[in-house]
Amino acid sequence: MAPRTAPADPVVEMYGITVERSGTRVLDDVDLLLRPGEVHALMGENGAGKSTLIGALTGTVPILAGDVLVDGAPRTPESVARSRAEGIATVFQESHLSPHLTVAENVMIGHEVRRWFGIDWSSTRERASAALAALGLEDVDPRAPLEDLSPATKQLVAVARAIVLEPRVLVLDEPTSSLDAAEASRLLGVVRRLRDQGAAVLFVSHFLEQVFEVSDRLTVLRGGRVVAEYRTAEVERAELISKMIGEDIDALQALHSERLSHHYAQPGEVTLRAASLGRRGVLEPTDVELSRGEVVGFAGLRGSGRTELARLMSGVERPDRGELWFDGARVQLRSPGAALRYRIAMSSENLRDDGIVAGLTVRQNIVLALQALRGWTRPLSRGEQDAIVDTYLDALRLSPDDLDRPAGELSGGTQQKVLLARLLATRPHVLILDEPTRGIDIAAKLDIQRRVARLAGEGVAVVFISSELEEVVRLSDRIVVLKDREKIGELSNGPGVTVDTIVEMIAADTGEAGPDAEG
Amino acid sequence: MTTTVPDGGTTQGARARRGGGGPATRRALRLDRRYLPVVGTFVVLALILVVGGMRYDNFLSVGVLANLFINNSFLIVLAVGMTFVILTGGIDLSVGAVLALSAVTAAYLLNAGMPAGVVIPLVVLVGSVIGLLVGAMVHVFEIQPFIATLAAMFFARGLCFLVAPESIPISEETFVALAGWDTWIGGQWRITSSVVIALVVVAVAFYLLHYTQFGRTVYAIGGGEQSARLMGLPVARTKVLVYVVSGTCAGIGGLLFAMYSRSGYSLTGVAMELDAIAAVVIGGTLLTGGTGFVLGSVLGVLVLGLIQTVITFEGTLSSWWTKIVIGGLLLVFVILQRVLTVRRT
Ligand SMILES: Nc1ncnc2c1ncn2[C@@H]1O[C@H](COP(=O)(O)OP(=O)(O)OP(=O)(O)O)[C@@H](O)[C@H]1O
Numbered sequence: 001m002a003p004r005t006a007p008a009d010p011v012v013e014m015y016g017i018t019v020e021r022s023g024t025r026v027l028d029d030v031d032l033l034l035r036p037g038e039v040h041a042l043m044g045e046n047g048a049g050k051s052t053l054i055g056a057l058t059g060t061v062p063i064l065a066g067d068v069l070v071d072g073a074p075r076t077p078e079s080v081a082r083s084r085a086e087g088i089a090t091v092f093q094e095s096h097l098s099p100h101l102t103v104a105e106n107v108m109i110g111h112e113v114r115r116w117f118g119i120d121w122s123s124t125r126e127r128a129s130a131a132l133a134a135l136g137l138e139d140v141d142p143r144a145p146l147e148d149l150s151p152a153t154k155q156l157v158a159v160a161r162a163i164v165l166e167p168r169v170l171v172l173d174e175p176t177s178s179l180d181a182a183e184a185s186r187l188l189g190v191v192r193r194l195r196d197q198g199a200a201v202l203f204v205s206h207f208l209e210q211v212f213e214v215s216d217r218l219t220v221l222r223g224g225r226v227v228a229e230y231r232t233a234e235v236e237r238a239e240l241i242s243k244m245i246g247e248d249i250d251a252l253q254a255l256h257s258e259r260l261s262h263h264y265a266q267p268g269e270v271t272l273r274a275a276s277l278g279r280r281g282v283l284e285p286t287d288v289e290l291s292r293g294e295v296v297g298f299a300g301l302r303g304s305g306r307t308e309l310a311r312l313m314s315g316v317e318r319p320d321r322g323e324l325w326f327d328g329a330r331v332q333l334r335s336p337g338a339a340l341r342y343r344i345a346m347s348s349e350n351l352r353d354d355g356i357v358a359g360l361t362v363r364q365n366i367v368l369a370l371q372a373l374r375g376w377t378r379p380l381s382r383g384e385q386d387a388i389v390d391t392y393l394d395a396l397r398l399s400p401d402d403l404d405r406p407a408g409e410l411s412g413g414t415q416q417k418v419l420l421a422r423l424l425a426t427r428p429h430v431l432i433l434d435e436p437t438r439g440i441d442i443a444a445k446l447d448i449q450r451r452v453a454r455l456a457g458e459g460v461a462v463v464f465i466s467s468e469l470e471e472v473v474r475l476s477d478r479i480v481v482l483k484d485r486e487k488i489g490e491l492s493n494g495p496g497v498t499v500d501t502i503v504e505m506i507a508a509d510t511g512e513a514g515p516d517a518e519g
Numbered sequence: 520m521t522t523t524v525p526d527g528g529t530t531q532g533a534r535a536r537r538g539g540g541g542p543a544t545r546r547a548l549r550l551d552r553r554y555l556p557v558v559g560t561f562v563v564l565a566l567i568l569v570v571g572g573m574r575y576d577n578f579l580s581v582g583v584l585a586n587l588f589i590n591n592s593f594l595i596v597l598a599v600g601m602t603f604v605i606l607t608g609g610i611d612l613s614v615g616a617v618l619a620l621s622a623v624t625a626a627y628l629l630n631a632g633m634p635a636g637v638v639i640p641l642v643v644l645v646g647s648v649i650g651l652l653v654g655a656m657v658h659v660f661e662i663q664p665f666i667a668t669l670a671a672m673f674f675a676r677g678l679c680f681l682v683a684p685e686s687i688p689i690s691e692e693t694f695v696a697l698a699g700w701d702t703w704i705g706g707q708w709r710i711t712s713s714v715v716i717a718l719v720v721v722a723v724a725f726y727l728l729h730y731t732q733f734g735r736t737v738y739a740i741g742g743g744e745q746s747a748r749l750m751g752l753p754v755a756r757t758k759v760l761v762y763v764v765s766g767t768c769a770g771i772g773g774l775l776f777a778m779y780s781r782s783g784y785s786l787t788g789v790a791m792e793l794d795a796i797a798a799v800v801i802g803g804t805l806l807t808g809g810t811g812f813v814l815g816s817v818l819g820v821l822v823l824g825l826i827q828t829v830i831t832f833e834g835t836l837s838s839w840w841t842k843i844v845i846g847g848l849l850l851v852f853v854i855l856q857r858v859l860t861v862r863r864t
């Protein structure tokens with residue numbers, strides 16, 4: 001951390017902020033001060049009210065009571081446009097870019113370089129490229145349509161859009177949720193640079209390490225109230241976690257050990273087998289076997305093919321070579337729906353963007369896939385629905401009060417949980433999870449890991465993909481390592497296997513350069 | 520402890536670029552995709568020209584082609600306005616009726632002795648005002664564009680009858696002179712005042728859409744209204760303005776129609792909004808908004824006009840065949856768009 005002078009006067013002051021949505025109080029008397037030259041982290045469980053507080057600051061959520069001051073002067077936040085004009089740039093949690101426009105335009109729309117004849121496109125593109133380059137996206141073609149980009153790159157484009165204005169106040173709501181280590185640390189570097197230039201930053205993330213790395217101050221929200229405020233340097237991780245979840249840290253640690261015992265169970269018979277499965281330009285022919293009761297981790301770097309392998313095995317993408325065998329019979333999966341009929345379910349990397357039906361209730365969202373599987377002519381009775389929904393309430397720490405609310409009203413992380421519940425409700429025999437814990441709070445993350453372990457214990461074949469290698473190592477019985485769209489090996493997990501084992505394996509392969517995980 | 524590892528980008532475009540796979544070829548392919556619907560329209564247009572040229576003598580004569588513009592100038596203007604609305608994901612059913620209202624008002628006022636210099640801006644303004652009302656309904660009261668513009672359609676059509684139930688011929692000198700003005704540009708190409716006006720409207724629309732913030736916001740709203748709002752774009756103003764643009768275009772269209780027919784009649788332009796919508800869709804603009812080009816819409820109008828011309832040349836065919844062919848073509852284009860969007864995801 002750079003040496004700091006005495007704390008300056010706050011640019012943004014929020015006092016007694018109270019917000020109600022659909023009649024329930026989601027923020028209650030919250031105070032928040034943002035000072036120039038300081039990164040302020042906002043922590044809390046899913047649904048704690050972090051995004052709502054950001055909404056209150058940027059004018060997207062109406063404030064019931066409380067005061068907002070900018071530069072000491074009171075004002076009523078009314079729109080994103082207004083807050084941008086005051087130098088407050090925000091990266092929202094939900095996607096807020098335009099899919100058909102080019103990358104450059106998504107960065108620059110609303111503040112294009114204008115001359116007497118109108119928008120000067122070449123200067124506009126130049127400015128966009130500069131902002132993108134600061135985030136390590138110099139290879140991305142600014143003329144490409146945004147919809148062509150991966151979720152991670154889209155997220156960085158949203159950040160580029162915020163920093164291109166050199167804002168006085170930068171608000172980041174889970175900006176790193178789809179990023180890999182290198183991208184995240186580059187982003188944190190940019191945040192630090194802006195802070196050192198005097199910007200005030202509000203940073204929301206479920207990644208504790210990133211919060212500790214970048215923030216100077218912490219505010220913890222729980223159930224819409226501020227429960228603690230710390231200087232980051234003065235707080236213990238354990239204390240912070242227990243403040244966030246309102247439970248003792250020991251409870252969480254118990255989950256860990258419970259999980260680890262699973263590694264020694266005997267895997268059952270092979271259920272899904274890929275034989276030389278591949279697709280031109282996507283994945284080299286690959287052999288993988290999944291057994292009942294086994295968790296298989298797919299590990300690899302960017303573009304290694306781990307997501308692609310999962311997609312080919314679950315009917316999301318059609319293979320053009322090789323075979324897929326399910327319980328000893330050859331199968332052709334033409335669509336995810338076809339895969340579901342064999343009880344092969346996959347959660348996609350960008351689950352939330354295309355999965356949640358905002359207008360349906362949580363209950364309806366959960367039973368959706370199962371109902372589709374049964375056919376629409378045989379509706380699930382209320383009793384059946386309740387039974388299914390109840391099963392997943394506890395497991396995913398969903399609140400019973402949320403069940404009959406429209407899913408669109410839930411916090412981002414909670415929506416993610418609902419989608420997982422939907423997938424689990426189909427009682428899959430093969431469950432493929434691509435980044436299932438993205439954007440989910442620590443407690444729920446551990447719950448999901450425990451759930452995965454339980455499912456394996458019940459005989460489900462699980463594939464687990466995560467950018468957090470610790471998670472993969474902790475959960476998997478076997479780890480398939482991929483590199484450059486090719487499987488380079490398999491590890492049987494055991495006491496000797498660590499994150500480093502995998503990293504070294506990737507680095508050693510054909511003597512090429514290792515992971516480019518520099519800062 | 521949290522060590523993250525670079526994850527697999529799912530998109531092939533991004534991956535290929537990161538992996539250094541030929542950027543030049545990528546770009547060419549991508550351009551193809553975005554302009555593909557317009558290219559498709561262009562191909563259809565060329566096809567009709569070629570087939571028509573082989574089947575009928577004189578089909579490819581300059582006169583026929585010049586007339587294509589002259590006879591469709593008002594439809595071009597309507598389609599241009601409609602493009603703005605559809606790009607935001609809306610629809611404007613009122614333009615046919617507003618066109619009639621503008622034409623009837625022009626004829627009535629000219630007959631009443633008002634000078635053309637006053638009447639012309641006034642009737643265009645009538646269109647703008649109706650557009651403003653529609654925009655307010657859509658935005659302030661959150662009425663579906665379909666319903667709001669349907670109401671405006673009945674309202675404007677009713678006003679037409681109120682102004683003049685019978686056809687009014689126009690004899691005012693300045694107006695007639697303006698309507699009759701034409702010039703020969705190189706060889707046999709004749710270009711009339713209405714064509715000039717239509718082309719100016721197209722140029723202005725192109726400029727607005729591609730070189731102003733208003734235009735870019737139109738595209739952004741079509742890509743998602745909530746996103747556009749979170750990006751801090753002036754969504755409210757833009758949503759109202761597109762209906763003003765469309766209304767203004769309908770007003771200009773009415774003027775062109777009055778010039779074309781030298782009269783104003785309350786029953787003109789019935790169902791013309793549907794022709795305009797058809798032209799926009801055939802021109803490659805997605806009805807869901809966000810993608811499309813005003814030049815595509817112009818091509819769409821020309822395709823419609825050429826089909827009409829072919830039917831005329833055929834002689835024995837009933838003019839209802841025009842509708843059948845347009846219907847079929849519309850279907851093909853909508854399916855084509857569907858296929859393209861499905862491919863993309
Ligand atoms: N439009 C809405 N209508 C009703 N309730 C809402 C609405 N939006 C959010 N809420 C509720 O407000 C609470 C706080 O949500 P918020 O999105 O601020 O949580 P969060 O802390 O950002 O969580 P996450 O980590 O999951 O993003 C949640 O209980 C949510 O259900």
Ligand SMILES: [Mg+2]
Binds near residue numbers: 093413
């Ligand atoms: Mg949130």
